[in-house]
Amino acid sequence: MKRMMYFSAIVMLAAVGVVSLAQQKVVWIGPIYKELAESLMRGFKDYYLRTYGEPIEVTFIRPGGWPVCVDKVREWGGKPDADVFLGAGAPAHRLLQNLGLTVPYKHAHWDAIPAEWHGMLVKDPDGYWSAFAPWLVSNMYNEAVLRMLNLPVPQTWEELLDPRYRGLIAMCLPYASGTMHEVCEIILQYYGEKEGWAYLRYLGAQVGRWTTGSVDTMHMVTRGEYPIGIAQPQMNAMVARRDGYPVGNLVPNVTILVPESAALLTNAPNERNAKIFLDWLYSEEGQKYVLMGGYFPARSDISLSAWAAEGVAMAAHAISALGGKDNFWQLELELLNYDLALAESRWDFVNKYFEEEIYRKWDELKSTLTFIEQVEAEIKRVAATGRDVSNAVALVAQARALFGEGKLAEARTAAEQARTALK
Numbered sequence: 001m002k003r004m005m006y007f008s009a010i011v012m013l014a015a016v017g018v019v020s021l022a023q024q025k026v027v028w029i030g031p032i033y034k035e036l037a038e039s040l041m042r043g044f045k046d047y048y049l050r051t052y053g054e055p056i057e058v059t060f061i062r063p064g065g066w067p068v069c070v071d072k073v074r075e076w077g078g079k080p081d082a083d084v085f086l087g088a089g090a091p092a093h094r095l096l097q098n099l100g101l102t103v104p105y106k107h108a109h110w111d112a113i114p115a116e117w118h119g120m121l122v123k124d125p126d127g128y129w130s131a132f133a134p135w136l137v138s139n140m141y142n143e144a145v146l147r148m149l150n151l152p153v154p155q156t157w158e159e160l161l162d163p164r165y166r167g168l169i170a171m172c173l174p175y176a177s178g179t180m181h182e183v184c185e186i187i188l189q190y191y192g193e194k195e196g197w198a199y200l201r202y203l204g205a206q207v208g209r210w211t212t213g214s215v216d217t218m219h220m221v222t223r224g225e226y227p228i229g230i231a232q233p234q235m236n237a238m239v240a241r242r243d244g245y246p247v248g249n250l251v252p253n254v255t256i257l258v259p260e261s262a263a264l265l266t267n268a269p270n271e272r273n274a275k276i277f278l279d280w281l282y283s284e285e286g287q288k289y290v291l292m293g294g295y296f297p298a299r300s301d302i303s304l305s306a307w308a309a310e311g312v313a314m315a316a317h318a319i320s321a322l323g324g325k326d327n328f329w330q331l332e333l334e335l336l337n338y339d340l341a342l343a344e345s346r347w348d349f350v351n352k353y354f355e356e357e358i359y360r361k362w363d364e365l366k367s368t369l370t371f372i373e374q375v376e377a378e379i380k381r382v383a384a385t386g387r388d389v390s391n392a393v394a395l396v397a398q399a400r401a402l403f404g405e406g407k408l409a410e411a412r413t414a415a416e417q418a419r420t421a422l423k
């Protein structure tokens with residue numbers, strides 16, 4: 001009996017020893033891509049073992065794009081199953097911050113991250129979040145397919161509405177992708193709310209395929225299934241070109257900075273390790289793993305050419321993607337005067353309205369616009385005969401205005417009246 005009790009005690013002690021070896025853990029939640037998540041896991045595990053002499057278990061939760069991740073944290077209600085919100089731009093972080101779901105933590109390398117860039121915040125002044133990987137909102141195109149179709153690369157948001165590109169565009173819903181959500185904000189803030197939603201309706205009618213998210217859009221373009229992909233993080237084309245795909249990224253005439261950021265969640269179960277991770281993420285070592293994961297590093301004091309000389313293969317691809325610049329912050333361009341407070345205040349509305357008024361009415365949008373264009377072509381033919389078509393022109397212009405407002409039945413009626421006016 002004593003021998004059995006002694007053996008049981010040894011088993012229990014051994015079990016405790018195993019638990020103690022595996023008890024260190026940290027959990028991330030966020031929308032970052034798989035390649036980056038795997039790179040950061042690999043780097044941080046190595047750093048933790050090397051620094052603290054014991055392994056750490058890293059878990060990454062990716063329920064979807066920015067909005068889906070935000071909703072998951074809101075669902076937890078301040079009792080999270082994760083420690084760090086990893087990824088997403090300023091509106092998502094500001095929303096979580098104002099809901100009390102993140103707490104301030106100024107990591108050890110806070111001063112290495114710029115406060116702002118071209119008028120846009122790169123980190124929160126109160127320490128709630130800061131960028132670890134900056135990028136610009138861009139669109140992606142497949143050079144080979146556009147060349148085969150004898151089509152130029154659309155350079156502006158307006159050119160994307162050219163009927164020549166109809167059916168050739170892949171795009172997702174803003175709820176599925178934070179990048180697409182930011183595209184909506186760019187359009188709404190640049191054109192104004194009324195004209196912005198009108199533009200988005202016209203853009204919706206151009207879409208040939210709705211994708212499940214920005215990654216799916218990227219794959220559609222890289223495989224050549226669709227030559228144009230809307231709402232692509234700037235680095236996606238860099239990674240695709242590294243992998244041999246004939247793609248390019250176009251920073252459109254109006255864009256914004258996305259400060260892909262990290263934040264400490266309120267009541268993080270593993271707060272100590274979360275802070276250790278954040279300190280490492282913004283260190284030079286952590287930033288190298290950001291780059292190796294296919295994103296641009298955020299520190300202002302790093303040199304991509306120096307890293308390339310050290311043998312960091314991704315550095316050369318980054319320099320090429322940045323037009324020869326040695327650091328992301330050396331890029332020279334004008335950004336939209338972005339209203340972060342406005343974007344945060346209508347976060348949920350934009351996602352819901354787009355789905356209800358554009359995605360769910362996609363077929364009706366396409367058929368209505370096609371009908372308006374048919375009537376416009378008829379007006380042009382009649383005008384060429386010398387007849388007065390002013391009444392028809394006014395009615396078809398009214399049809400376009402009604403289309404932009406989402407009054408599709410009324411738009412079709414006005415177009416029909418324009419056609420009748422030609423008789």
